[in-house]
Amino acid sequence: MILNVKDLSHGFGDRAIFSHVSFRLLKGEHIGLVGANGEGKSTFMNIVTGHLMPDEGTVEWAKNVRVGYLDQHTALEKGMTIRDVLKSAYGYLFDMEEKMNTICDKMGEADEDTMASMLEELGTIQDLLTQHDFYMIDAKVDEIARAFGIDAIGLDRDVTDLSGGQRTKILLAKLLLEKPDILLLDEPTNYLDEQHIAWLTRYLNDYESAFILISHDIPFLNSVVNLIYHMENQELNRYVGDYDHFQEVYAVKKAQLEAAYNKQQQEISELKDFVARNKARVATRNMAMSRQKKLDKMDVIELAREKPKPEFNFKQARASGKLIFETSDLVIGYDEPLSRPINVRMERGEKIALIGANGIGKTTLLKSILGLIPAYSGKVTLGDYLYKGYFEQEVKGDNRTTCIEEIWNDFQSWTQYEVRSALAKCGLTTKHIESQVRVLSGGEQAKVRLCKIINTETNVLLLDEPTNHLDADAKDELKRALKEYKGTILLICHEPEFYQDIVTSVWDCSEWATKL
Numbered sequence: 001m002i003l004n005v006k007d008l009s010h011g012f013g014d015r016a017i018f019s020h021v022s023f024r025l026l027k028g029e030h031i032g033l034v035g036a037n038g039e040g041k042s043t044f045m046n047i048v049t050g051h052l053m054p055d056e057g058t059v060e061w062a063k064n065v066r067v068g069y070l071d072q073h074t075a076l077e078k079g080m081t082i083r084d085v086l087k088s089a090y091g092y093l094f095d096m097e098e099k100m101n102t103i104c105d106k107m108g109e110a111d112e113d114t115m116a117s118m119l120e121e122l123g124t125i126q127d128l129l130t131q132h133d134f135y136m137i138d139a140k141v142d143e144i145a146r147a148f149g150i151d152a153i154g155l156d157r158d159v160t161d162l163s164g165g166q167r168t169k170i171l172l173a174k175l176l177l178e179k180p181d182i183l184l185l186d187e188p189t190n191y192l193d194e195q196h197i198a199w200l201t202r203y204l205n206d207y208e209s210a211f212i213l214i215s216h217d218i219p220f221l222n223s224v225v226n227l228i229y230h231m232e233n234q235e236l237n238r239y240v241g242d243y244d245h246f247q248e249v250y251a252v253k254k255a256q257l258e259a260a261y262n263k264q265q266q267e268i269s270e271l272k273d274f275v276a277r278n279k280a281r282v283a284t285r286n287m288a289m290s291r292q293k294k295l296d297k298m299d300v301i302e303l304a305r306e307k308p309k310p311e312f313n314f315k316q317a318r319a320s321g322k323l324i325f326e327t328s329d330l331v332i333g334y335d336e337p338l339s340r341p342i343n344v345r346m347e348r349g350e351k352i353a354l355i356g357a358n359g360i361g362k363t364t365l366l367k368s369i370l371g372l373i374p375a376y377s378g379k380v381t382l383g384d385y386l387y388k389g390y391f392e393q394e395v396k397g398d399n400r401t402t403c404i405e406e407i408w409n410d411f412q413s414w415t416q417y418e419v420r421s422a423l424a425k426c427g428l429t430t431k432h433i434e435s436q437v438r439v440l441s442g443g444e445q446a447k448v449r450l451c452k453i454i455n456t457e458t459n460v461l462l463l464d465e466p467t468n469h470l471d472a473d474a475k476d477e478l479k480r481a482l483k484e485y486k487g488t489i490l491l492i493c494h495e496p497e498f499y500q501d502i503v504t505s506v507w508d509c510s511e512w513a514t515k516l
Helices: 041-048 082-109 112-131 134-147 164-178 194-205 218-224 243-278 282-297 362-370 403-410 416-425 430-434 442-454 472-484
Strands: 003-012 015-025 030-034 056-061 067-070 182-186 210-214 227-232 235-240 323-331 345-347 351-355 377-382 388-391 460-464 488-492 505-508
Touching: 003 041, 015 041, 015 235, 030 041, 030 218, 030 243, 041 182, 041 210, 067 164, 082 112, 082 134, 082 164, 112 134, 134 164, 164 194, 194 218, 218 243, 227 243, 235 243, 243 282, 323 362, 345 488, 351 362, 362 377, 362 388, 362 460, 362 488, 388 442, 403 416, 403 430, 403 442, 416 430, 416 442, 442 472
Parallel strands: 030 210, 030 227, 067 182, 182 210, 351 488, 351 505, 388 460, 460 488
Antiparallel strands: 003 015, 003 056, 227 235, 323 345, 323 377
16 A cells, blocks of 8 residues: 555635545556545645645555655746756755765775775665666656657756746656656646647556546546546545546436435425324324434435536627737747747637647737737737737736635626625635635636636637636536637637637647747
8 A cells, every 4th residue: 555544634714625534545546536626636635745734634655655746836946947857856866876976985094894885885876876777867858858848948948937838847757757656646737738648648558656646637537547536525435447437427326315315305204294293192192202213313315515516608798890910920929039920810700729839839929919018029910899808827926815805806896795696606615705816726716717707898808728727517617608609719728629619710839939
């Protein structure tokens, strides 16, 4: 057994997340950890990795297990290059090399016995270094950099200049170089493009050790896991098989529970009715008492409260002009050009997906069209009567406002009731609505940002990876809403099964990118 979690309970304020959860991880298990946004998947990972102390319960790892954890929020230090980060995967080997050098320095003044034990230790270290490919580190780093397309960014780039997708790729590459005994991956595909998701799928399928994977990307989950742990209503339940199989079993289980619940409710009301009619009459009092006893002893089945399913209905503004935007020899970039001159045009009613590898400037293109950043050269002409809704990929910074304040800042004429019901419609519960934005999960934060766009009248939506972090229900609902939207849509997305039915055409940004 690699990991044993016993009787775990944890909460934030008065919001309980787990109640007496137990979990075991065995050798070779490939686990998908699934559940709606805010059910505590990332919290669970933080507890088992020791980043967070649980309120109750124990977490026991087997001895000498090396754990590799890909976290949604890891910070990279300024001044480190990409190569430094990748090479830090081998930190423990560099420590061994240092130890070896220290021994060599001391050999000059050693007596015969010490010399023998020193030589023995040197031999052991030498073997370990060879075994762990120490003398091929540079080749290994170059190989993985190629697999993830990191070599195109340049291995000497400072890590703090990178996009979300590039950061994820580098952390993932570092993790895979570490070859840990167990991998913990929190939404690794969020910022990866299709070809790298395919590479990661192959890697995980060949991975002999165990891993736990949090993901809302169902095709990806189905292709790599053999066990599902489902997190819901403070419980964790285990299902053998892939995600599709879990859904079938879960649906049957839910239907059985509902049938048993309805049957029991029927019985309860008949018993109560009998007791009420007969407890006053002397002749039937004993029968009434025995039925009351049966009622008192009964294990009442409780159905979990249905989670609020999100409803996304975009408010339409008046129609825009025919032209949405046009670029003439637009070159995007900050200090250096990220693209060749781009000449494209978008018209009213078009729905276009922007695809292509990370870091080639899809977000930069959106921001340049919106005028949030200046063009490197060339220009963008915007059409008339545009009411724009922009969904940003990630919002940086430590946001201490509550969800209510966050919406109120944008919709100041609303009553508190209107603010609350708008957030509830996006699938947030009362507890979330009163929390600060920064303590919410990635998916819940995305729902707060969507809440603003949905309730603003728009005729053009510019959406940067809106499906990242969203759970299956929210993703399905967003897809439905975008299909029904009468305006124009420009969408960055790496999930074909999400955008295929929405868009009228796909632009592959790698055609004009300079960095590939």
